[in-house]
Structures are given as structure tokens and as C-alpha cells.
Amino acid sequence: MTVAARLSPQPWMTAPESRVVFDALAAGGADARFVGGCVRDAWLGRPVKDIDIATHAPPERVIELLTAAGIRVIPTGLAHGTVTALCGGKPYEITTLRRDVETFGRHARVEFTDDWVEDAARRDLTMNALSCTPDGAVYDPFGGLADLAAGRVRFVGAARRRIEEDVLRLLRFFRFHAHYGRGEPDGEALEACREMAPRLPTLSGERMRSELFRLLTASCAAAVWRLMMGQGVMEHLLPDAGNTIRLQRLVDVEHDLTLAPDPTRRLAAVLDCDVAGALRAAETLRLSNQERDRLLMLAEPPVAVMPADDRRSLRKALYRVGDAGRFADLLLMAAAKLDGPLDIGALRTALAVGDDLSSLRLPVAGRDLLALGLPRGPKLGETLRRIEDWWIAEDFQPDHEACIAMARSLTAE
Numbered sequence: 001m002t003v004a005a006r007l008s009p010q011p012w013m014t015a016p017e018s019r020v021v022f023d024a025l026a027a028g029g030a031d032a033r034f035v036g037g038c039v040r041d042a043w044l045g046r047p048v049k050d051i052d053i054a055t056h057a058p059p060e061r062v063i064e065l066l067t068a069a070g071i072r073v074i075p076t077g078l079a080h081g082t083v084t085a086l087c088g089g090k091p092y093e094i095t096t097l098r099r100d101v102e103t104f105g106r107h108a109r110v111e112f113t114d115d116w117v118e119d120a121a122r123r124d125l126t127m128n129a130l131s132c133t134p135d136g137a138v139y140d141p142f143g144g145l146a147d148l149a150a151g152r153v154r155f156v157g158a159a160r161r162r163i164e165e166d167v168l169r170l171l172r173f174f175r176f177h178a179h180y181g182r183g184e185p186d187g188e189a190l191e192a193c194r195e196m197a198p199r200l201p202t203l204s205g206e207r208m209r210s211e212l213f214r215l216l217t218a219s220c221a222a223a224v225w226r227l228m229m230g231q232g233v234m235e236h237l238l239p240d241a242g243n244t245i246r247l248q249r250l251v252d253v254e255h256d257l258t259l260a261p262d263p264t265r266r267l268a269a270v271l272d273c274d275v276a277g278a279l280r281a282a283e284t285l286r287l288s289n290q291e292r293d294r295l296l297m298l299a300e301p302p303v304a305v306m307p308a309d310d311r312r313s314l315r316k317a318l319y320r321v322g323d324a325g326r327f328a329d330l331l332l333m334a335a336a337k338l339d340g341p342l343d344i345g346a347l348r349t350a351l352a353v354g355d356d357l358s359s360l361r362l363p364v365a366g367r368d369l370l371a372l373g374l375p376r377g378p379k380l381g382e383t384l385r386r387i388e389d390w391w392i393a394e395d396f397q398p399d400h401e402a403c404i405a406m407a408r409s410l411t412a413e
Contacts, residue, residue, distance in 0.1 A: 151182025
């Protein structure tokens with residue numbers, strides 16, 4: 001395999017920690033390269049998150065070489081040739097070159113090899129099959145650089161076969177198209193996705209959630225979601241998730257407010273169903289309790305709130321919700337549901353009301369009423385509720401003394 005291009009030095013490539021890891025492997029004669037996403041994103045000038053390394057040395061030898069250099073090693077996946085090196089507080093996942101002997105879903109029976117092309121052939125997409133030496137020599141056995149330049153997401157080899165090996169690759173295709181694709185998607189891949197979509201329910205909810213949430217963070221999430229619907233993918237996955245107009249509007253609102261994309265909120269936007277449907281979606285994707293609760297709250301809002309509401313009404317809604325984050329969720333979803341034009345300034349002002357939450361605390365409690373001589377029991381709770389209703393009606397302005405005065409007047413009735 002010949003060098004396809006040169007990658008200019010990157011901070012993560014030249015970092016002392018990276019040099020220590022590569023020097024440790026080279027000391028034992030192990031050939032090693034950066035692989036996968038770090039090479040892909042560096043080539044595009046995007047931030048690099050995880051650093052993966054491949055080597056022809058077997059995992060036991062990798063552990064031996066790293067340990068000899070004083071590097072801590074965690075055997076994260078020895079059966080599949082993977083260890084994690086911790087150097088200077090940074091994790092480096094190091095995997096021995098492999099070839100598939102047998103594939104079955106997420107797992108595969110593999111054999112170690114010293115053939116870089118065989119290992120690259122295991123990758124799902126051409127843009128993920130890139131590798132790079134520490135000095136920047138990029139190897140590209142399947143045309144990944146050309147695909148990156150064209151914004152073309154393409155499988156390594158036959159698309160249907162790659163999806164048959166692991167149907168999660170169907171969702172990965174759309175996720176990568178959302179983040180890296182431009183123009184018309186690869187026709188062979190779309191055909192394979194249509195044919196293999198009925199197998200999606202065999203995936204675990206956690207794996208589906210991971211891919212869909214990553215897809216939903218893309219700026220073109222709504223367009224790719226529509227593409228998935230058009231290919232019959234969503235009917236096998238989330239049949240109630242078809243409101244791409246509302247999803248696009250939420251994406252636009254988040255962009256206008258420079259908010260980070262929120263996949264849970266975006267999922268709530270694309271779902272077009274009641275709270276029972278939202279619960280089905282949460283169960284399908286095995287959402288966390290917190291994610292599920294947010295989804296259900298947005299499907300059936302506890303209070304009605306609109307960006308154009310006056311400050312008094314907004315403060316009342318904030319108090320009833322009791323959480324600034326959920327208050328923001330409700331406002332943003334309400335903005336996404338608007339049919340007409342949105343006053344982004346009014347929405348920004350409404351969201352700022354969430355900063356008032358710490359001041360919206362009822363100045364009296366049950367112990368204050370007990371101190372006034374009110375006995376424990378239903379009357380105490382009823383009196384406290386009446387004080388609270390009056391305090392809210394007064395826009396939360398009465399202080400402790402005023403609330404005590406109201407309590408005395410109520411107990412005198």
C-alpha cells in the first residue's frame with residue numbers, strides 16, 4: 001500500500017504523550033499508525049476527539065512494550081486485540097491488525113494479521129479506513145480521501161454485505177451522511193438500507209440510541225431524517241417520529257440562539273405523538289430515566305408557555321415547572337411549534353426569565369404557620385396553599401413579613 005497523501009503535523013500527533021506511545025512500540029519493532037476517525041477529522045480540519053492506533057504487534061506484545069516504557073495499560077478488549085494506553089492522562093486505544101473470520105452482528109471472530117489492507121477492509125466506510133504514520137504519511141486503500149473531498153459516504157466493498165455483517169451500519173451510514181455528506185447519497189448504499197431496514201429491531205436500544213442521537217446533533221438532521229423516512233427506515237424504528245418540519249424549526253432556533261444541539265430535545269421535536277407514543281420511543285431506544293422524563297414532559301407539557309408571554313406569566317410558568325432547564329425546553333419546543341414567524345428577541349428575553357428561579361421561593365413554610373398557633377392537619381396545608389396562590393398572583397413580590405401577615409388574616413377567618 002503506497003502513501004496516498006501527507007497530513008500536516010497536528011497537535012495531537014506531535015504531543016509528547018503520542019510520541020512516548022509510538023516510541024515505546026517502535027522500540028520493539030512494532031509498526032504503528034493512527035487510524036480511523038482521528039485521521040478523517042484531521043484531514044478535514046475538524047476537532048479530533050478520540051485517538052486510535054493500530055499495530056501489527058499482537059496485544060500481549062503491545063502490553064509488554066508499553067509496560068516496559070512505564071505506560072499504564074488497560075486490557076479493554078484483549079479477545080479482539082484492543083488495549084488502552086494511558087499516557088500523561090490521555091487515553092490511546094491500540095488495536096492489533098485483524099481480519100474477520102466470521103461476523104455475527106456486533107461481534108466477530110477475528111484473526112490477527114500484519115496486513116494493513118486486510119485490517120482496513122474491516123472498516124465500514126471508506127473515510128474510516130484511512131491510516132496515518134506519526135510523520136503524516138496517509139494511507140488510503142479504498143478511496144476515502146476522494147470520498148471526503150466529494151462529501152460522499154460510501155461503504156468499503158458491497159454495501160449490503162457490510163450491513164448484513166452488522167445492521168447498525170445502516171444507521172451509521174445515515175449518521176455519517178448527516179455529518180460528512182453533501183449532495184445525493186450513494187445509491188448502492190440507499191438500496192441496501194431499504195432492503196435491510198426490517199432487521200433494525202434486532203439491534204439493542206442502546207446502540208440505536210447512540211447512532212440516532214449523534215445524527216440528531218447534525219445541522220442537517222431534519223433533511224437526513226426525511227431521507228430515512230423516504231427509505232422506509234423509520235417505520236421499523238420509530239414510526240411516530242415524522243415531524244421533520246418541527247425538527248428543522250428547532251434546529252434553526254438553536255442555531256439562531258447559538259445553543260448546542262440537544263438530541264433529546266430534537267427527538268421530542270420530531271416525535272409526532274402523545275405521551276404514550278413518547279414512552280414507546282423511550283423504551284425502544286432504552287433512554288436513561290432523565291432522558292425519558294424530558295421526552296415525556298415535552299410530549300405533555302405541565303404548563304402552557306409561549307415566547308411572547310409577558311414576564312409575569314413566564315415567571316409563573318417557571319415556578320410551576322421548578323427547573324430552569326425544563327422551562328427552557330418548553331419555550332424552545334413552543335417556538336418550534338409556531339406556524340408563523342418567530343420573534344427571536346422575544347424568545348431570548350423569555351429564556352432569560354429562567355435566571356429568576358433561585359428567587360422564586362415561597363417565603364413561608366409549615367413551621368411558620370405552626371409558630372402562629374395553627375395546628376397540624378389539613379387546615380395547615382390548605383392555608384399554606386392559599387398563601388402560595390396569593391403570593392403567585394402578586395407576582396412573587398410579597399416578602400416573609402407580608403406572607404406572615406396574610407397567614408394571620410387567613411387564620412383569623
